[in-house]
Each structure stands twice: as structure tokens, then as C-alpha cells.
Amino acid sequence: MSGFPEGNAVVYCEGAFGTTNGKTAHGLVRRTRRYRVLSVIDSRHAGSDAGEVLDGRPAGIAVQPDLATAIERAPRETPATHFVVGLAPDGGRLPEAGRAAVEAAIEAGLHVDSGLHDFISEDPRLAQLAARRGVAIRDVRKPPARERLHFFTGKIEQVTALKVALLGTDSAVGKRTTAWLLVEALQRAGRRAELVGTGQTAWLQGVGHGIILDSLVNDFVSGEIEHAVWSCFTETRPEVIVLEGQGSLLNPAYPGGHELIAAGRPDVIVLQHAPARTHYDGFPAYPLHPLPHQIRALELVSEKPVVAVTVNHEQLTPAQARAACETIRRETGLPAVDVLLDGAESLVETLAPLIARPDERR
Amino acid sequence: MSGFPEGNAVVYCEGAFGTTNGKTAHGLVRRTRRYRVLSVIDSRHAGSDAGEVLDGRPAGIAVQPDLATAIERAPRETPATHFVVGLAPDGGRLPEAGRAAVEAAIEAGLHVDSGLHDFISEDPRLAQLAARRGVAIRDVRKPPARERLHFFTGKIEQVTALKVALLGTDSAVGKRTTAWLLVEALQRAGRRAELVGTGQTAWLQGVGHGIILDSLVNDFVSGEIEHAVWSCFTETRPEVIVLEGQGSLLNPAYPGGHELIAAGRPDVIVLQHAPARTHYDGFPAYPLHPLPHQIRALELVSEKPVVAVTVNHEQLTPAQARAACETIRRETGLPAVDVLLDGAESLVETLAPLIARPDERR
Numbered sequence: 115m116s117g118f119p120e121g122n123a124v125v126y127c128e129g130a131f132g133t134t135n136g137k138t139a140h141g142l143v144r145r146t147r148r149y150r151v152l153s154v155i156d157s158r159h160a161g162s163d164a165g166e167v168l169d170g171r172p173a174g175i176a177v178q179p180d181l182a183t184a185i186e187r188a189p190r191e192t193p194a195t196h197f198v199v200g201l202a203p204d205g206g207r208l209p210e211a212g213r214a215a216v217e218a219a220i221e222a223g224l225h226v227d228s229g230l231h232d233f234i235s236e237d238p239r240l241a242q243l244a245a246r247r248g249v250a251i252r253d254v255r256k257p258p259a260r261e262r263l264h265f266f267t268g269k270i271e272q273v274t275a276l277k278v279a280l281l282g283t284d285s286a287v288g289k290r291t292t293a294w295l296l297v298e299a300l301q302r303a304g305r306r307a308e309l310v311g312t313g314q315t316a317w318l319q320g321v322g323h324g325i326i327l328d329s330l331v332n333d334f335v336s337g338e339i340e341h342a343v344w345s346c347f348t349e350t351r352p353e354v355i356v357l358e359g360q361g362s363l364l365n366p367a368y369p370g371g372h373e374l375i376a377a378g379r380p381d382v383i384v385l386q387h388a389p390a391r392t393h394y395d396g397f398p399a400y401p402l403h404p405l406p407h408q409i410r411a412l413e414l415v416s417e418k419p420v421v422a423v424t425v426n427h428e429q430l431t432p433a434q435a436r437a438a439c440e441t442i443r444r445e446t447g448l449p450a451v452d453v454l455l456d457g458a459e460s461l462v463e464t465l466a467p468l469i470a471r472p473d474e475r476r
Numbered sequence: 477m478s479g480f481p482e483g484n485a486v487v488y489c490e491g492a493f494g495t496t497n498g499k500t501a502h503g504l505v506r507r508t509r510r511y512r513v514l515s516v517i518d519s520r521h522a523g524s525d526a527g528e529v530l531d532g533r534p535a536g537i538a539v540q541p542d543l544a545t546a547i548e549r550a551p552r553e554t555p556a557t558h559f560v561v562g563l564a565p566d567g568g569r570l571p572e573a574g575r576a577a578v579e580a581a582i583e584a585g586l587h588v589d590s591g592l593h594d595f596i597s598e599d600p601r602l603a604q605l606a607a608r609r610g611v612a613i614r615d616v617r618k619p620p621a622r623e624r625l626h627f628f629t630g631k632i633e634q635v636t637a638l639k640v641a642l643l644g645t646d647s648a649v650g651k652r653t654t655a656w657l658l659v660e661a662l663q664r665a666g667r668r669a670e671l672v673g674t675g676q677t678a679w680l681q682g683v684g685h686g687i688i689l690d691s692l693v694n695d696f697v698s699g700e701i702e703h704a705v706w707s708c709f710t711e712t713r714p715e716v717i718v719l720e721g722q723g724s725l726l727n728p729a730y731p732g733g734h735e736l737i738a739a740g741r742p743d744v745i746v747l748q749h750a751p752a753r754t755h756y757d758g759f760p761a762y763p764l765h766p767l768p769h770q771i772r773a774l775e776l777v778s779e780k781p782v783v784a785v786t787v788n789h790e791q792l793t794p795a796q797a798r799a800a801c802e803t804i805r806r807e808t809g810l811p812a813v814d815v816l817l818d819g820a821e822s823l824v825e826t827l828a829p830l831i832a833r834p835d836e837r838r
Binding site: 260 | 566568593595619622627628630633689690691692693694695697699725726727728729730735737738739741759761762772773776777
């Protein structure tokens with residue numbers, strides 16, 4: 115990707131950093147090629163290192179109490195240039211305090227990038243202000259023009275790279291983070307691996323190929339998934355393509371994964387799971403389907419195997435997370451690993467034989 | 477529904493009547509409350525009765541060779557007022573001849589209704605012409621404004637009507653027609669039954685409640701399905717709601733049904749199937765999954781039973797269609813019926829015990 119980084123970002127996550135509603139900010143703290151991340155705004159964690167709050171490891175990114183402080187404390191050589199909305203609230207609407215922060219950011223001359231459903235660029239007052247201050251507002255969830263969209267054709271069958279779908283048993287369960295860690299581990303092992311992103315956070319992180327699934331008109335979803343995977347393959351000729359999942363197959367509100375299976379036609383599935391989670395994210399009336407049931411459903415619908423389970427350790431100590439992996443191994447017969455805790459190398463080992471022998475795979 | 481019929485329609489289906497690309501026209505010939513249908517345009521069948529071509533039964537709707545003839549032959553008391561695009565080509569784009577016909581229709585002072593992906597109202601020349609001639613262009617697939625859309629909340633659980641999902645083993649397989657026949661048979665049997673439509677054809681037919689699934693931004697699909705079913709229930713208090721399916725679970729290009737199951741939360745599934753079809757509609761490289769496999773996948777994903785199979789007799793004689801029903805009964809243990817041939821009464825009998833005893837059902 116040329117032109118990266120585009121600038122120096124302050125990530126707005128007031129009241130939500132470290133919660134599922136802050137997952138866009140989490141993604142940016144963990145990695146992005148699109149920006150140099152200067153700081154995260156959340157008054158609840160002001161003074162901490164964002165990486166410490168998130169993963170227990172310093173990331174060199176300070177949490178600031180407010181925008182003014184974030185701008186003031188930016189290093190002289192890397193002044194703040196971008197205000198990135200790091201909130202991902204259910205429903206994607208910007209809270210009132212957030213709107214005021216966006217206004218202040220534009221006043222301060224920062225570009226604004228947002229993955230919310232509320233399009234900031236369509237707020238006449240903010241749009242006018244941005245024009246006056248000469249800054250850009252990018253609503254990354256804004257659907258592309260229809261004439262740039264693709265229908266499914268079957269050209270996905272030309273893709274001979276190993277296609278790995280990184281799906282999950284719920285939304286906001288860590289699919290994207292695991293997908294990046296897997297791609298990076300594959301690359302460290304000398305494999306040509308690429309991520310195809312499907313959400314606004316992957317875009318904000320500067321993924322090479324991808325779409326923003328949520329924002330597509332439904333009838334183009336299959337074709338755009340196919341086109342993204344196919345473009346990634348034809349342009350970069352990787353040995354492995356990891357496809358970022360969205361939602362989860364059996365989630366009542368975000369029944370994702372299905373179109374990724376149908377149109378992305380993965381060869382194998384890696385399934386991200388949070389053992390301590392009892393209900394679908396945001397829907398306490400809907401108990402999470404048990405892991406073995408979810409594996410069975412995915413394998414029946416896709417006719418492809420789930421080859422590993424990756425574990426999200428939310429609400430678990432490291433010892434508990436490793437014990438949960440052991441339980442999953444016993445119950446499912448599949449490898450299970452917490453990749454944030456123990457790395458993605460064992461996943462690479464699981465996939466290696468499939469990459470080496472493409473003829474046997476097909 | 478008040479205000480129906482809205483006018484007298486000429487249905488444009490040049491080159492496609494009687495083929496899967498003509499399915500919008502087929503729906504309008506079979507039933508619509510929105511218009512009085514005067515005629516269908518398809519020069520290949522000019523002079524025939526549209527019902528004869530379609531179902532072997534006269535419908536009192538003539539097939540005309542072109543627009544001029546269709547306008548000229550309209551009864552004096554019901555002059556043509558609407559030009560309805562009855563084509564549903566793969567990809568939803570209007571062929572060049574179709575565009576010329578639209579232009580001629582506007583010139584002749586007809587309103588234009590279209591369910592294509594190509595928005596006729598966004599063609600500057602046609603839009604200008606329509607303004608000059610004082611006629612309306614309605615692109616029914618145009619997505620609603622975001623502020624009118626709903627997210628999934630779980631209010632679907634308030635719906636105590638029996639919810640029947642009419643799904644299919646493929647796209648363009650007759651789900652909508654069967655859904656209407658089922659609703660009408662239920663009503664004849666004294667049941668309060670309502671259809672919730674999910675496509676542009678059901679809208680053109682004047683369905684009371686519904687959405688146009690294909691045209692929704694993906695993230696709103698679950699919430700809009702829930703809201704349509706919930707609105708239908710709260711406004712009309714039916715005993716049975718039949719939910720029109722889209723696509724099919726395992727179709728690579730149109731993996732529909734999944735969000736209907738997740739968010740519509742049907743109690744039972746009726747599955748429409750064309751026994752003579754070997755490949756997914758429009759995709760000869762993708763063989764249709766066998767019926768038992770599709771039933772297994774639907775039941776596993778939905779955790780609800782498929783209670784009947786309805787048969788589309790394309791490429792089959794009546795005797796062959798009935799033999800196919802018998803084979804399906806034997807293979808699946810489920811009732812199977814060709815409702816166009818033998819009516820939907822047996823389906824009503826299958827569902828009756830579930831309607832009568834709602835407490836046992838939940």
C-alpha cells in the first residue's frame with residue numbers, strides 16, 4: 115500500500131475503551147498502517163497506556179482525558195492530523211458527546227474518519243464547518259456507487275490460494291484480531307499470506323483488499339465478497355488468503371458468515387470463540403449456541419471443515435483461558451489456542467500441510 | 477389496503493415471458509391488487525393468453541407484440557395508466573430495448589414502476605421526460621432512507637402467530653407463488669392469515685406488509701425483517717404469518733433464507749423445490765444440493781422443522797410432478813404437493829394442528 119501512513123491519529127473512544135463498543139479503537143491500538151496512532155480518548159482510563167488497558171502489554175499509546183489534551187500532548191514532530199471515531203456502538207449511531215467532539219476536532223483542523231452508520235459528512239453543520247476549515251470527512255461505511263459493485267459470477271473458482279475463513283461464534287468476539295495475527299504469523303513463517311477485510315475497522319487499519327460488508331446493498335454482498343477475494347488473489351498471488359468474518363452464523367441480529375461461506379467459498383474454517391460468553395453480544399434473551407452445535411452447522415452449510423478453534427480470553431485469567439483451550443480440544447477434537455496469549459504459530463502448523471499440497475486439497 | 481387498484485397496467489416482459497427472467501411478470505399475471513393488469517408485452521407469445529402460456533389456464537390477460545398495440549387494444553373504460561417492468565434479469569439491469577420501451581411509455585403518458593437494480597428515475601433523460609409528461613417513475617428497489625430503517629431488537633418474540641417461512645432450494649423456484657396460494661387457502665379455511673413479502677414482485681402485487689430485502693443495506697436486513705413481521709402481527713393480529721423467502725440457503729450467489737431464519741424466527745419451514753432442476757439457477761457450474769441435504773442444513777441452522785415440501789413442476793408433466801411428490805414423500809417422510817396443480821389445501825391441513833394449539837407449539 116503506498117501513501118501509508120496518511121497521518122497522525124487521535125482515536126475517540128469516550129466511555130467505551132476496553133468494552134465491545136470500543137472494538138474499532140481496539141483494532142487501531144493493536145495495529146494500523148493507515149495512521150500513526152498518537153492517543154486514545156477515554157476519560158475513564160486517562161493516564162494509562164492503551165495497550166495495558168486492552169491486552170496487559172504497553173503499546174506506547176497514551177489514553178487522554180479529552181481532545182484538547184490529546185492535541186496538546188502530541189509530539190511536535192507528529193502533530194495530530196486525523197480524528198478517528200473509535201466507537202462501534204450497537205446501531206452505529208454517534209452519541210451527543212461524540213458529535214460535540216467531532217465538531218471540536220474539525221474546529222481544530224483535524225480530518226475526521228468514521229465507520230459509524232450515522233454519516234458525519236451528511237450533517238449539514240459539520241459538513242459546512244469542515245469545508246470552511248479545509249478538512250475532509252470520510253464516512254468509510256458509505257456504500258460505494260452501484261456502478262462500481264459486482265454480482266457473483268463464479269470467478270472465485272480461479273482462486274487457487276488456500277482460503278481460510280476466520281469466522282466466529284458471535285459478533286465482537288475477536289475474529290479480525292485473530293485474522294491479522296494469523297496472517298502475520300504465516301508471513302513470519304515465509305508464507306505469502308494476505309488478509310481480505312470485511313469491516314470498517316480493517317479498512318481503518320489499512321488492509322490491502324476488502325469490502326465493508328455491513329454497508330453494501332444486500333443483493334451485491336455475494337458478488338463483492340467474491341470480487342474482493344479474487345482481486346486479492348490476482349493482484350498479489352498469495353499462497354493463503356485469510357477472510358475476515360462478520361457476525362456469526364446463528365446470531366439473530368448479525369447472522370453473518372453465511373455469505374462469506376457461500377460466495378467466498380473457503381477451503382477451511384478457523385472459528386473464534388469466547389468460552390466465558392453465555393449470550394449473543396448485546397442480546398441477553400438469546401443464549402449462545404454451544405460450540406459443537408455451531409461447528410456442526412458451519413460444516414454442514416459450508417461442506418468444509420472447521421480446522422481449529424481460536425479462543426477469546428474475555429473474563430478469563432491466562433490459566434483459565436488455557437484450561438478452556440484444553441476443554442475445547444477434548445470436546446471437539448480440534449486444536450484450540452488463545453492467539454493473543456500464545457501466538458498463532460500453532461495455527462500456522464495446522465494450516466501448513468494444506469498450503470504445501472494444493473492438489474490434494476482440491 | 478386502501479387505494480388499490482392504483483391503475484391499469486401494461487407489463488413489459490419482451491423476450492422473457494415464461495422464463496425465469498420473467499418472474500416479476502409471472503407474479504403480476506397470477507395476482508396483484510395494485511393494478512388491473514391489461515396485458516403483457518412479449519412479441520414471442522403475441523396473441524396468446526398470458527395465463528395459458530404460464531400455467532395452461534386462461535387469465536384473461538392478452539400477450540401483445542409491442543407497447544403501441546398494448547395501448548391501442550386497452551378497453552376504452554380501462555385505458556393503460558401504468559407501464560410495469562416485468563423483467564427480472566440476472567443482475568437486474570435493463571436491456572437496451574427495454575430502455576427504449578420505457579421511453580416510449582413515458583412519451584405515451586404512462587407511469588413507470590420498476591423493480592430493477594438500474595434505477596430508471598436516475599436516468600437524467602428519462603427523468604426529465606417524465607417530469608415534462610407529468611408521470612411518475614417508481615423504482616421500488618430503491619433503498620428506504622436510513623432514518624426509516626430498523627435494527628433487530630428481539631421484539632419478534634412478541635409475535636404469537638404461527639410463523640411459516642416459505643423457503644426454497646433455489647432462487648426463482650416459486651416461493652412467492654406458493655406463499656400466496658398458501659395464504660389464500662388458509663383464508664378460505666377461515667384462518668386469519670397474512671403474507672409478509674420480501675421482494676419487489678410482492679410489492680408490485682400489493683402485499684400488505686413487507687420489505688424489499690435485496691435493496692436493503694446489509695446491516696439493516698435482520699432488523700427490517702423483524703420489523704415487517706412484527707408490524708404485520710401488531711396491525712392485523714393474524715393467526716398465521718407466511719414469510720416469503722429469498723434465494724436459498726446454499727446458493728453461492730443468493731444465499732438467502734438465512735437472515736429470514738435468524739431474524740424472522742419462523743416456527744416451521746415449508747420448502748419449495750423443483751425436482752427437475754439440476755443446478756443453481758443461472759450457475760451451471762454449481763450443482764443443486766440434494767433435497768435431503770438442504771432440509772438437514774435448514775433444520776440444523778433454524779432448529780425448527782421443515783414440515784412440508786412444495787413442488788415446482790418446471791420441465792415436468794402433471795403425472796411426472798405427482799410422481800416426484802411421491803418420491804419426495806418416500807425419501808423425506810414429509811408431505812409433498814404441487815400447489816399449482818393440486819392446490820394448497822393439504823398444506824393447510826398440515827399446518828392446522830399448529831395453529832389450533834399455540835401453547836403446545838411454544
